[in-house]
Amino acid sequence: MxxxxxxxxxxxxxxxxxxxxxxxxxxxxxxxxxxxxxxxxxxxxxxxxPGAIDMHTHFELPFMGTVAADDFETGSIAAACGGTTTFIDFAIQGEGESLHQALETWMNRAKGKAAIDYGFHVAIGDMTDEVMNVEMAEMAERGITSFKVFMAYKGTFMVDDETLFKSLLKARELGALIMVHAENGDVLHYLINKHVAEGKKEPIWHARSHPPEAEAEAAGRAIILAGLASAPIYIVHLSAAEALEKVKEARDKGQPVLAETCPQYLFFNTAHYELPNFEGAKYVMSPPLRDKGNEEFLWQGLISGHLQVVATDHCPFNFVGQKDMGRDDFSKIPNGMPGVETRVPLIYHFGVNEGRFSINRFVELVSTNPARIYGLAPQKxxxxxxxxxxxxxxxxxxxxxxxxxxxxxxxxxxxxxxxxxxxxxxxxxxxxxxxxxxxxxxxxxxxxxxxxxxxxxx
Ligand SMILES: [Zn+2]
The missing domain is CATH 2.30.40.10 (Urease, subunit C, domain 1)
Structure with missing residues (x-):
């Protein structure tokens, strides 16, 4: 040997x-x-x-007038230090761009920088006939077997239900998986604008502009559309107990619905938005933190199996120079939090040491299930x-x-x-x-x- x-x-x-x-x-x-x-x-x-797998990172993401603070080099080194040996990031298709162009952009960002193995999901932003009829299949041939669809971020990433439904139909044909950011983007858009216009601009209004019902509605809608398309569906960063209920209901009926949560939703709650000195900005992300008590529902979901993966949605912004762009207006605070390095020890400590689940379940949540769901097993x-x-x-x-x-x-x-x-x-x-x-x-x-x-x- x-x-x-x-x-x-x-x-x-x-x-x-x-x-x-x-x-x-x-x-x-x-x-x-x-x-x-x-x-x-x-x-x-x-x-x-087995090396852990983080199938939800955003290294070097250009977003809200700035760029996520970790690039593929610093982010992947931090991941390795925290026990993660593989990550899957997102190549996001811009308007008028082909999926190939989007993938090239992100491959070039990772190339020569990533210190650990990696893959990409491709986020569909512009569902043309070409994307639907040709490019999705070509992506699958290139080893991109999962596609993300945003139901939120109106005006940037959000797509309509027709795009979501077409994506599901095509993914089913290809044996690929559709992942959704499940929040009702129209409702959020209305509430954000309303609150800002009323002068309600502190970080807590970020949470109040992203109510749990908006997540539950979108999750439920995505699940129903997936059922109609006879396609599996995966809900990323599930945060609200109300959305978890939708997942449970569908899974109990035998529908192939999968969902992940992230550490931030297990450890923090809306009280963190009211910390003094604008500290609440550190916790601004979408979906937002939920009210105290919600955390325990998510732990229960991990224990019962209704949630299958803990990923991070790693998308860090510095407090000084980035988060503070929104000091006077929560809607300008870059959305995201660091987490790629801390996921494994946090889930071990609070899952295994505190007796919530077995050490085998821990391995399953941070490594084995992501590998199986995202086509990396049995290599990873x-x-x-x-x-x-x-x-x-x-x-x-x-x-x-x-x-x-x-x-x-x-x-x-x-x-x-x-x-x-x-x-x-x-x-x-x-x-x-x-x-x-x-x-x-x-x-x-x-x-x-x-x-x-x-x-x-x-
Ligand atoms: Zn994300």
């Missing part, structure tokens, strides 16, 4: 056992006892997880013979405060600064190569490979 990881406790979505892992040519080649390797790594007392998302040796050695005793000093994301604040987690990655490996050890990035900028994803396995 080129490398052997000894004595670790291997954890997958289904198993937990002590064994050595033998790695050859970047792949897992053996699982067993007393394996010999040119290089050995001792994992005594630690877990070995598990520890098995033939899979990529994307591995995380995780010390369950290591305590880390999630402060800016301890993190690598290119942003001037940490929303999780007050939290100290127990359990943290101490080594991250991609395709058999150590890329992070003890918080130190040892990989290579640009070494991340573009992943051509296969059809969805539901």
């Amino acid at each position: 080129d490398t052997v990881i000894r004595n670790g406790i291997i954890v997958t979505a289904t198993d937990r056992y002590e064994a050595d892992i033998g790695i050859e040519k970047g792949k897992i080649a053996a699982l067993g006892r007393d394996l010999d390797g040119t290089e050995t790594i001792d994992a005594q007392g630690n877990y070995v997880f 998302g598990t520890i098995s013979i033939g899979a990529d040796a994307d591995l995380v050695i995780f010390d369950p005793q290591k305590e880390v405060r999630l402060s800016v000093e301890n993190l690598h994301m290119n942003v001037d604040h940490s929303p999780y600064d007050h939290i100290t987690v127990r359990g943290y990655p101490v080594l991250t490996m991609q395709r058999g190569k150590i890329i992070v050890r003890d918080g130190q990035f040892l990989g290579e900028v640009g070494a991340g490979q573009f992943l051509r994803r296969s059809r969805t396995l539901l």
Whole structure:
């Protein structure tokens, strides 16, 4: 073997056992006892997880008059430091652009920069006949097997129901997956303008302009249209208990509806918008935080299986110089939060340490389910013979405060600064190569490979 990881406790979505892992040519080649390797790594007392997958990031996103603070280099390095070895970002089609042009733009941003493996979803902004009849199929051929549709952000990303419905029909034919940002964009547009006109411009009015009913309505509508198209559907960043109800209802009837939530909705609530000194701006994102008590419904969704994935929607903006563009008007605060580095330790600590779910369920939520749903399994998302040796050695005793000093994301604040987690990655490996050890990035900028994803396995 080129490398052997000894004595670790291997954890997958289904198993937990002590064994050595033998790695050859970047792949897992053996699982067993007393394996010999040119290089050995001792994992005594630690877990070995499959590298985590964040299938919802926005590196270098131009948005609301500025650009997300992490680019593909800083963002992917931070991801690796937090135990994530694969991310899927979004190539967003502008008006008059082909899907190919959109993909080229984003591929060029990632190229030479991404330090870990990556893929893209393509967001459909302009549903021409060409997109519907030709380009979506060509995208699938190029390994883009998921398409995003925005039901919100009227005037920029939002599309109408005809586009959503056509996307669903085509995706069904291609074996691809439609992902939706489910909020009623028309209602939000009206409420935002109304509140701003009335002089209600503090960050809390962001939440009041994005009511949970608007999310539930859009989720319900998307689910019904998906049913009509006989297509599966995936709801990104589900935040409200009211929207979760729609998912539950459909899943209980056997409809293939999938949904993710993100850490921010599990740890914060609308009270954070009323923090002094404009601190509330740090939590402005869409959908917004919900009222206290909502968090527990989302945890329940993760426990019961109605929610299948925890992703991040990582889209950080500096407090100074970006978030403060909206100091006098919440509607000008760039929407988004950092999270790509903190997801794995947060979900481990608050999920596993606090007894909400098993360590296997944790692996499933952060790695295995994203791999299966987004066509990366069995190459990614598990520890098995033939899979990529994307591995995380995780010390369950290591305590880390999630402060800016301890993190690598290119942003001037940490929303999780007050939290100290127990359990943290101490080594991250991609395709058999150590890329992070003890918080130190040892990989290579640009070494991340573009992943051509296969059809969805539901
Ligand atoms: Zn997003």
